[in-house]
Amino acid sequence: MTTATEVRMAITKVAPVLILSASLSVVSAQTQGPPQMAAEAHPIADIATIKMSDPNAHGYGFRLGGGRVQAFNTTLLDMMKWAYGIQTSQIQGLPEWARTQKWDVEAAPNLPGMPNKAQAQGMMQALIVERFHLATHNEKKTLPVYLLERGKAPLKLTKSTIERPVPGIGFAEPGVLIARNATSRELANVLQERLLDRPVVDKVQLSERSDFTLDFQPDASQYDGLWASLPPRQPAKPDLYTAIQEQLGMRLTPGKEEVDVLAVDRVEKPSEN
Numbered sequence: 001m002t003t004a005t006e007v008r009m010a011i012t013k014v015a016p017v018l019i020l021s022a023s024l025s026v027v028s029a030q031t032q033g034p035p036q037m038a039a040e041a042h043p044i045a046d047i048a049t050i051k052m053s054d055p056n057a058h059g060y061g062f063r064l065g066g067g068r069v070q071a072f073n074t075t076l077l078d079m080m081k082w083a084y085g086i087q088t089s090q091i092q093g094l095p096e097w098a099r100t101q102k103w104d105v106e107a108a109p110n111l112p113g114m115p116n117k118a119q120a121q122g123m124m125q126a127l128i129v130e131r132f133h134l135a136t137h138n139e140k141k142t143l144p145v146y147l148l149e150r151g152k153a154p155l156k157l158t159k160s161t162i163e164r165p166v167p168g169i170g171f172a173e174p175g176v177l178i179a180r181n182a183t184s185r186e187l188a189n190v191l192q193e194r195l196l197d198r199p200v201v202d203k204v205q206l207s208e209r210s211d212f213t214l215d216f217q218p219d220a221s222q223y224d225g226l227w228a229s230l231p232p233r234q235p236a237k238p239d240l241y242t243a244i245q246e247q248l249g250m251r252l253t254p255g256k257e258e259v260d261v262l263a264v265d266r267v268e269k270p271s272e273n
Contacts, residue, residue, distance in 0.1 A: 034067040037113030045069075045127045046110035050270050053102040060102070062120075067113070069120045071105040076132060076267070079105070083124035084262060087192060087199045089143050093264035101269070135266040140258050146196055147253045148188045149203045155249040157210035167209065174227045175237060177214040183207060184250070191252075195222045195240065199259050204250055216243035
């Protein structure tokens with residue numbers, strides 16, 4: 001069984017190209033590190049540092065590696081989106097500094113082993129509450145969403161034969177998403193986190209784990225506009241919506257749904273350490 005020992009959930013500048021991946025990457029190099037943390041564990045940050053980012057820093061995002069969770073060059077809004085798995089429209093009441101001031105965060109868990117993404121998100125939630133004095137409450141609101149649905153043709157997925165406790169899903173390069181041992185829910189999460197500007201609701205509801213590749217031409221609205229000036233790929237690739245339909249047998253449909261919203265009651269700038 002292959003264990004991912006380093007996970008990149010980030011947009012990182014590595015000359016001469018930018019490497020982007022989301023969730024548990026299946027494309028980053030595997031390095032020696034701590035074993036996977038027990039799936040039932042609930043780690044918290046035992047040691048954590050928070051500092052303002054270098055204003056000249058490039059790239060931003062999140063990394064899991066060496067038993068640590070890192071956020072680099074990220075705003076509090078970015079951290080909350082990643083930690084809670086939600087979109088900007090699902091966070092209401094943040095002050096302007098929380099949307100613009102960027103931070104570097106590093107946290108080590110209080111338990112042995114490498115946390116998976118869900119455990120790392122829980123650590124980040126607790127850290128944000130403690131260090132930013134964040135207080136929130138949950139609401140339900142009807143918002144614009146994308147519905148990930150089955151297309152008219154059968155699904156074009158390969159049943160996974162990989163034995164691993166977590167999925168591997170990430171970007172090998174802009175416009176190339178590789179998934180191993182993934183569900184439709186995990187696909188929806190990656191589309192929401194990295195490509196689209198609204199929540200993605202999984203209507204496919206596919207619990208069986210599958211392997212697939214999505215090959216498309218990014219546009220200026222995706223990847224937070226990072227690839228707006230990217231020249232067309234050769235040979236030519238379809239746009240995201242066409243690729244999802246032709247290559248996966250699914251479709252993305254604009255709609256409105258009642259979704260969870262995180263309303264901010266209190267938040268403060270943290271003390272650096």
